[in-house]
Amino acid sequence: MKIKLIYLILIFFIIFSCQKKKARELLTAGISRGPFVETLSVSGLLEAAESVDVNSPGFDRQFILIHLIPEGTYVNKGDLIARFDTGDIDEQIKKLEEQIETQRNDIENFQANIRENMIGLSNQLSEKINTLDIEIAGQSALQFAPKVDQLKGELQLSRRYMDVSNAEIKIRTTANNDTMALRIKNNNYAKVCRDRDEYLRRREFYNVYAPTRGLIVYQPKGPWTREKIRVGDQIRRGFTYIIIPDLEKMRVKIEINEIDVNRIRKKMACGIILDAFPEKKFTAELASIGALAHAKHNNNEIMVFDALANIKEVDTDVLRPGMTARVDIILSYLPDARYIPVDTVFSTDRRTGKIYINTGGKPAARMVSLGERNSDYIVIKDELPPDTQLLLYDPAIEETEFKIDEYKIIKKEQMNDKTVINAISEVSNRENSEESAVPPVKTKIKPSKPDKEPITAGAPKEDNGTKTQDAHEKIKSAKPFSLNALKTEKPELYEKIKKFLAEKKLDEKVLQDAEKRREIMRELGIGRQRSATGAAAEKK
Incomplete structure (x- = not known):
C-alpha cells in the first residue's frame, strides 16, 4: 500500500510540475x-x-444565367463557358416571324389586286379608245351635214378624247398609288425581317464561348460583396462576370x-x-x-x-x-x-x-x-x-483582473495538492478500513527540481527551484477574493462587476471560483489577450 501511495504521489507531482513549468514559460x-x-x-x-474580361451582352437590361462552366476549369478558345436564358428573345423572334409571314401574304395579295385593277383599267382605256375611233369615223360623214350637226359631232368627239385622257390619267394615278403603297408594305416587311435578323444575331450572344484559352475565374456580384455569380443570377448588361487571366503575370x-x-x-x-x-x-x-x-x-x-x-x-x-x-x-x-x-x-x-x-x-x-x-x-x-x-502582459491590467495569471497558478497548485490528498485518503480507505491505517496528510508536499529548467522566449536558462518554493508559499498564503475591496480602490470596475452579476442573477460567491471568475472577466472584456505573435516570440 505504501508503494502505491508513493507512486500516486509521484504521478501527481510530475503533472503538477509540468503545469507550473508551462505557466512560467508563458510569462x-x-x-x-x-x-x-x-x-x-x-x-x-x-x-x-493581364486578363480577358467576359462581359454580358450590351443590349436589353438583364440576363438570367442558366449555365456556367465550373470555376477553375481550364478552357480552350471557342469552348462553351456560359449560357443565358433565351425565353424572352425566342418569344420576340417568334412574334416577328409571324409578322413576317402575315406581311408577306399581305404583299402578295396586294400585288395580285394591283394586277387585277390594272387589267380592268386597261380594258376601260381600250373601250374608250375604240369609242373614240368610232366617233372619228362618224365625224368624217358629217362634213356635208348641217352646221349644227357638225358642231354636235365635234363636241361628242371632244368628250371621247376626254374620256380616253381621263382613263389614261386614272391608270397612271392608280399605278403610282399602288406603287407607293407596295413600297410602304415592302419597307415594313423589310423592317420586320431586319428586326428578326437582329434578334437572331443577339441570340448568338446568349451562348458564350471562350475568347481565349485560360482559367475560368468568377467575379463578385458587385463591389460591395465578395459573393460570386452563380446559376440563376440576373446579370445586368455589360457586366463583367468572368475573367480569363494570364496566370504567368500575377x-x-x-x-x-x-x-x-x-x-x-x-x-x-x-x-x-x-x-x-x-x-x-x-x-x-x-x-x-x-x-x-x-x-x-x-x-x-x-x-x-x-x-x-x-x-x-x-x-x-x-x-x-x-x-x-x-x-x-x-x-x-x-x-x-x-x-x-x-x-x-x-x-x-x-x-x-x-x-x-x-x-x-x-x-x-x-x-x-x-x-x-x-x-x-x-x-x-x-x-x-x-x-x-x-x-508578456501588462501587470496593471492583470492587477485589475485580480491577478488572474497568479490565481491560475495558485488554483492549479491548490487543486493538485487537494487531489493528491484526496487520492491518498481514498486509497487508504479502500485498502484498510481501520481508522488508524492511514493518518490524514497535513504536510505540504515538497516538490523537487524539474529535470530541465523552463525556457522563456529569448531568455537564458535559470534555476527555478526557488520559484517552485515561492509558488507553494503563495498557495499557503493565498486569500479568498473580496469584491468589496474593489469598492474604494476600483469603483468603476466594482460597479461593472456588480451590474454584470445583477443582470446574470449570480451570487457574489461565484467570484471565489477562479475559473468562473476568469470567464466573467472575459465576458466583460477586461484584460489583454495574448496575440499569436507573442506566442511565436516565446517559441523563438
Whole structure:
C-alpha cells in the first residue's frame, strides 16, 4: 500500500510540475539582437496583371444565367463557358416571324389586286379608245351635214378624247398609288425581317464561348460583396462576370492606410505569403500607389489608398486570382539591432513605450525609446542588459483582473495538492478500513527540481527551484477574493462587476471560483489577450 501511495504521489507531482513549468514559460520574453527588417504588413487579393474580361451582352437590361462552366476549369478558345436564358428573345423572334409571314401574304395579295385593277383599267382605256375611233369615223360623214350637226359631232368627239385622257390619267394615278403603297408594305416587311435578323444575331450572344484559352475565374456580384455569380443570377448588361487571366503575370491588390502611405515608395521590395499556402514564399515589387484616397469598403471611417505589387515568380499551380495573401512591404533593413516582441510593449505612441522588467519580485516599469517595427517585433534604442526578461502582459491590467495569471497558478497548485490528498485518503480507505491505517496528510508536499529548467522566449536558462518554493508559499498564503475591496480602490470596475452579476442573477460567491471568475472577466472584456505573435516570440 505504501508503494502505491508513493507512486500516486509521484504521478501527481510530475503533472503538477509540468503545469507550473508551462505557466512560467508563458510569462516572459527576452531581448534579441541581430539583423532586423522593418515591414508594413497588409492583406490583399491576387489578380492577374493581364486578363480577358467576359462581359454580358450590351443590349436589353438583364440576363438570367442558366449555365456556367465550373470555376477553375481550364478552357480552350471557342469552348462553351456560359449560357443565358433565351425565353424572352425566342418569344420576340417568334412574334416577328409571324409578322413576317402575315406581311408577306399581305404583299402578295396586294400585288395580285394591283394586277387585277390594272387589267380592268386597261380594258376601260381600250373601250374608250375604240369609242373614240368610232366617233372619228362618224365625224368624217358629217362634213356635208348641217352646221349644227357638225358642231354636235365635234363636241361628242371632244368628250371621247376626254374620256380616253381621263382613263389614261386614272391608270397612271392608280399605278403610282399602288406603287407607293407596295413600297410602304415592302419597307415594313423589310423592317420586320431586319428586326428578326437582329434578334437572331443577339441570340448568338446568349451562348458564350471562350475568347481565349485560360482559367475560368468568377467575379463578385458587385463591389460591395465578395459573393460570386452563380446559376440563376440576373446579370445586368455589360457586366463583367468572368475573367480569363494570364496566370504567368500575377499581382496583389492591396489597400494602404492613409497613416502609412507616406512610408512607402514605388519599387519597394515585398514578401508575399498566401493564406492557403503559408509554407510557400513569393517576392514582389510595389508597382503603383493610388493618387487619391477612398473609404474602406467595410469601414467608411477609414481612408485608404489602392496599391499594386507585381509578383516576380511564376507558379500557375498555386497562384490563382481571388486568393487572399499577406504582403510585407520592406521599409528598411538594420544589420544590427536590439528588438523585443510587440507583446512586451504597452502604452506606445510609436516613439516611446512602457515595458515591464521581471525583477523576480514586483515588475519594474520603464519607458523606452522605440524605433523600427514589424508585425512581431519592435526595435528599442535604449541600452538594456542582454539577460533582461520582459513581461508578456501588462501587470496593471492583470492587477485589475485580480491577478488572474497568479490565481491560475495558485488554483492549479491548490487543486493538485487537494487531489493528491484526496487520492491518498481514498486509497487508504479502500485498502484498510481501520481508522488508524492511514493518518490524514497535513504536510505540504515538497516538490523537487524539474529535470530541465523552463525556457522563456529569448531568455537564458535559470534555476527555478526557488520559484517552485515561492509558488507553494503563495498557495499557503493565498486569500479568498473580496469584491468589496474593489469598492474604494476600483469603483468603476466594482460597479461593472456588480451590474454584470445583477443582470446574470449570480451570487457574489461565484467570484471565489477562479475559473468562473476568469470567464466573467472575459465576458466583460477586461484584460489583454495574448496575440499569436507573442506566442511565436516565446517559441523563438
